[in-house]
Amino acid sequence: xxxxHVRGTEAFAELDxxxxxxxxxxxxxxxxxxxxxxxxTLAEDEVQALLGGSDQVDIVGFQEKVWPAIKDxxxxxxxxxxxxxxxxxxxxxxxxxxxxxxxxxxxxAQKARDQYDEAVRSLKEMEDSVRNLEKEISFDFGPHGEFSxxxxxxxxxxTNEYVYRLCPxxxxxxxxxxxxxxxNLGTWGFWAGPEEDRFSIMKYEHGTGCWQGxxxxxxxxxxxxxxxxxxSTTEPSRCEYLMEFFTPAACHEPMEVDISEHDEL
Numbered sequence: 272x273x274x275x276h277v278r279g280t281e282a283f284a285e286l287d288x289x290x291x292x293x294x295x296x297x298x299x300x301x302x303x304x305x306x307x308x309x310x311x312t313l314a315e316d317e318v319q320a321l322l323g324g325s326d327q328v329d330i331v332g333f334q335e336k337v338w339p340a341i342k343d344x345x346x347x348x349x350x351x352x353x354x355x356x357x358x359x360x361x362x363x364x365x366x367x368x369x370x371x372x373x374x375x376x377x378x379x380a381q382k383a384r385d386q387y388d389e390a391v392r393s394l395k396e397m398e399d400s401v402r403n404l405e406k407e408i409s410f411d412f413g414p415h416g417e418f419s420x421x422x423x424x425x426x427x428x429x430t431n432e433y434v435y436r437l438c439p440x441x442x443x444x445x446x447x448x449x450x451x452x453x454x455n456l457g458t459w460g461f462w463a464g465p466e467e468d469r470f471s472i473m474k475y476e477h478g479t480g481c482w483q484g485x486x487x488x489x490x491x492x493x494x495x496x497x498x499x500x501x502x503s504t505t506e507p508s509r510c511e512y513l514m515e516f517f518t519p520a521a522c523h524e525p526m527e528v529d530i531s532e533h534d535e536l
Contacts, residue, residue, distance in 0.1 A: 279338035497523035
């Protein structure tokens with residue numbers, strides 16, 4: 272059992288590409304060997320079935336539910352290292368050292384490889400930064416950009432049963448306190464307030480589907496407050512959530528009062 276546990280832990284680490292401590296639908300979809308219906312693709316609903324109906328699981332949920340279901344099909348991207356045989360070690364021990372000129376060439380080649388790898392890493396980091404900036408500037412952060420400070424932040428509300436997590440302009444989620452998989456309550460959709468106050472409600476949609484029901488969605492109602500905090504989460508209708516969110520960004524500037532008439536009196 273301990274060996275299986277170790278294999279499961281290693282598989283979780285391999286699959287967790289973004290190292291956020293969760294294995295998601297997208298991260299599992301790259302492993303086509305897990306295709307259950309033999310059509311050569313791994314659809315989102317197939318992966319959600321493997322994840323127990325969620326769109327991502329933590330290490331505990333992975334070990335309990337996912338790994339037992341995929342361990343016979345899962346192919347590790349990092350093969351287990353083979354123990355070198357004594358014969359190979361003996362041959363390596365007998366290999367003569369390079370002469371000085373050859374060793375210099377080997378060292379120079381290794382240095383060039385290291386520089387190339389570093390350049391590739393730097394390029395990838397720059398491309399990631401550009402993509403993130405392009406994504407960020409695509410959002411509507413309000414008429415004066417007042418909601419921009421909420422981007423790339425997350426706020427939690429802990430209740431008796433759940434921990435609710437709001438990541439503005441990204442997603443809303445719910446996770447049981449006693450352990451278990453996280454449930455997606457919706458990803459960022461649009462500003463849904465009335466025409467005269469459009470930036471008063473955030474709409475998050477296309478969350479994890481309810482059993483024999485619609486996909487979960489959340490309306491986040493913004494109110495003026497000194498602190499940025501989630502104060503409550505309710506479910507007014509099945510699979511439709513309402514979250515109360517206070518933030519200074521929702522405070523309107525006081526109206527300027529024209530006192531010229533009073534000055535003339």
